[in-house]
Amino acid sequence: MIPTTMSAMILTGHGGLDKYEWREDWPVPTPAAGEVLIRVGACGMNNTDVNTRSGWYSKAVTERTTGEGFETIDEEDPSWGGAPLAFPRIQGADACGTIVAVGDGVDAARIGERVITDNWLRDPDDLTNKAKTGYFGSERDGGFAQYCTIPARNALRVQSDLSDAELATFSCSYSTAEGMLTRAQVTSTDTVLVPGASGGVGGALVQLAKRRGARVIAMASEAKHADVARLGPDRILPRAPENLRAALGNETITVVADIVGGPYWPSLIDVLERGGRYTCSGAIAGPMVDLDLRTLYLRDLTFTGSTVIDLDVMPNLIRYIEAGEIKPALAATYPLAQLREAQTAFIEKQHTGNIVVIP
Numbered sequence: 001m002i003p004t005t006m007s008a009m010i011l012t013g014h015g016g017l018d019k020y021e022w023r024e025d026w027p028v029p030t031p032a033a034g035e036v037l038i039r040v041g042a043c044g045m046n047n048t049d050v051n052t053r054s055g056w057y058s059k060a061v062t063e064r065t066t067g068e069g070f071e072t073i074d075e076e077d078p079s080w081g082g083a084p085l086a087f088p089r090i091q092g093a094d095a096c097g098t099i100v101a102v103g104d105g106v107d108a109a110r111i112g113e114r115v116i117t118d119n120w121l122r123d124p125d126d127l128t129n130k131a132k133t134g135y136f137g138s139e140r141d142g143g144f145a146q147y148c149t150i151p152a153r154n155a156l157r158v159q160s161d162l163s164d165a166e167l168a169t170f171s172c173s174y175s176t177a178e179g180m181l182t183r184a185q186v187t188s189t190d191t192v193l194v195p196g197a198s199g200g201v202g203g204a205l206v207q208l209a210k211r212r213g214a215r216v217i218a219m220a221s222e223a224k225h226a227d228v229a230r231l232g233p234d235r236i237l238p239r240a241p242e243n244l245r246a247a248l249g250n251e252t253i254t255v256v257a258d259i260v261g262g263p264y265w266p267s268l269i270d271v272l273e274r275g276g277r278y279t280c281s282g283a284i285a286g287p288m289v290d291l292d293l294r295t296l297y298l299r300d301l302t303f304t305g306s307t308v309i310d311l312d313v314m315p316n317l318i319r320y321i322e323a324g325e326i327k328p329a330l331a332a333t334y335p336l337a338q339l340r341e342a343q344t345a346f347i348e349k350q351h352t353g354n355i356v357v358i359p
Contacts, residue, residue, distance in 0.1 A: 188213030
C-alpha cells in the first residue's frame with residue numbers, strides 16, 4: 001500500500017541551511033505518463049545540492065563554495081542551468097530505491113525493480129540536445145524524500161549485492177567523473193592528475209581512470225592518504241605542494257581532471273605536457289582563476305568543460321557496478337531528518353568519499 005503523505009526535506013529558497021524545512025505531511029507524488037514512482041532507500045549528497053541551495057551558481061558570486069547563503073546572488077541565474085528555480089523544491093539527485101508504481105505507458109513489470117537514478121532529465125524528442133536538459137532535484141523534485149517520481153528512462157535497473165546506501169554513492173559522483181574522462185578521451189596511454197581525490201567525484205575519477213588503464217596521480221590532504229590509497233592510485237601527493245613540478249619528478253601529466261579550481265589552479269595547468277588536456281566539472285575552491293593564455297596556446301593545450309553527460313555514461317556505469325569493476329566509497333550515512341547535519345559534514349570536507357541520507 002502506497003501512503004498518501006510522506007516525510008521529505010523541503011528547500012524553501014536560496015540561502016543557508018535554515019532554508020530546509022522538515023515535513024512529515026508532504027504529498028506522495030503520482031507518476032505521470034512515462035514516469036515511475038520510486039520508494040527511496042537512500043539518496044547521496046553532492047556539491048550541486050549545496051551550490052543550488054546557496055545560490056553559488058550565480059555569476060554574481062565569485063568566491064569558493066562555503067555552504068552559506070550569498071547576499072550577492074542574481075535571482076535570475078542562481079541555478080546550474082542559469083535559470084530561476086521554482087520553490088518549494090525537494091533536492092537529491094542520487095536516489096537508489098525500488099519502483100513501486102508506474103504511470104501510463106510504462107510496463108507494469110517494472111514494479112519491484114531495484115534502480116538508481118540518472119539525474120539528467122532530457123527532452124524525450126531530442127535526447128542528445130544538451131541545451132534541453134534539466135536536473136533531478138533541481139528542475140523537478142528529487143530523492144530527499146521517502147518517495148519520488150522520475151521519467152522511466154531515468155530509473156536504471158541495477159542488480160547488485162551492494163546496499164542502497166552504497167549504490168546511492170554512484171549516480172552523480174561517478175557519472176560526473178566518467179563524463180569528464182570521456183570528454184578528455186582518457187586512455188591507457190595517459191597519466192591523469194586528480195586534485196581533490198578524497199571527494200566523491202575525485203575518488204570516482206581515480207577508480208574510473210584506473211579502469212581505463214591510465215596511470216593516476218591523486219592529490220589529497222595527508223590525513224586522507226590511507227583512505228585514498230584504497231581507491232588504487234599509482235601515486236598520492238599532498239593537496240597543494242608548494243612546487244608541484246618538483247613533487248611530480250619525472251612524471252609526464254597528459255590530463256588534469258579537476259573539480260577544485262581556486263588559487264592553486266595555475267600550478268595544475270603549468271604541469272600539463274604539450275598537447276595535454278584539462279577537463280573540469282567543478283570549482284569548489286573558487287571559480288575565478290588566472291590563466292596565462294600563452295601557456296594555453298604555446299603548449300597546444302585543450303580545455304573541456306563537462307556537465308551534461310553523454311547518453312552512454314550511465315548504462316556503462318551500471319555495467320561497471322554489476323561487474324564489480326568499481327566500488328563505492330561510502331563515508332557516512334545520516335537519517336534524512338538530519339540532512340542539515342549531513343550537509344554540514346559534507347561542506348567541512350573531513351570525510352573521504354560520499355555521504356548518504358536515508359529516509
